[in-house]
Amino acid sequence: MLRRSVRRSTLARGMTARLMPEAEPPRPVRVVFGYDPTDPIAVALTVTGAAGADPVVWRFARRLLADGARRPVGLGDVRVRPIVLGGQPALALCLCGPSGTAELELPAREVAAFLWRTYAMVSADAEAAVIDWTAEFRFMPGVGARRSRGLPGVRTPHART
Secondary structure, three states, X not given: OEEEOOOOOOEEEEEEEEEOOOOOOOEEEEEEEEEOOOOOOEEEEEEXXXXXXXXEXXXXXXXXHHHHOXXXXXXXXXXXXXXXXXXXXXXXXXXXXXXXXXXXXXXXXXXXXXXXXXXXXXXHHHHHHHOOHHHHOOOOOOOOHXXXXXXXXXXXXXXXX
């Protein structure tokens, strides 16, 4: 299922993944990959748990998914590696957080279709041009001075000539 939101031009693709819990048999879980071109470097992965449980959202670089289809990548909270499931290409996605680690097995073709659509929206070489760098660094003194003036207790130093 591929869905594009008209009002913000975001992209969402749902798919079924296999959750690989320790010492238990794998179980299917519903996941949704999301992409917002206003944050072109990142993808969001929403994992829906058991009935009544709140969904968990992870944000990470879309480049991890692209590179992880060819070789193991990732050093921190998100790691991706290619695997084969039932003779079909797949991705193993390991998510590490304060409450534990979860490993998901995802169909590689569905992930590739999602990624292809994201790169059609914002190509890899255009990512930096799309980012609003002033907004990203507005918390830093001297950057985006008009925005920081309204913040209580924040003083922006100005050079005097």
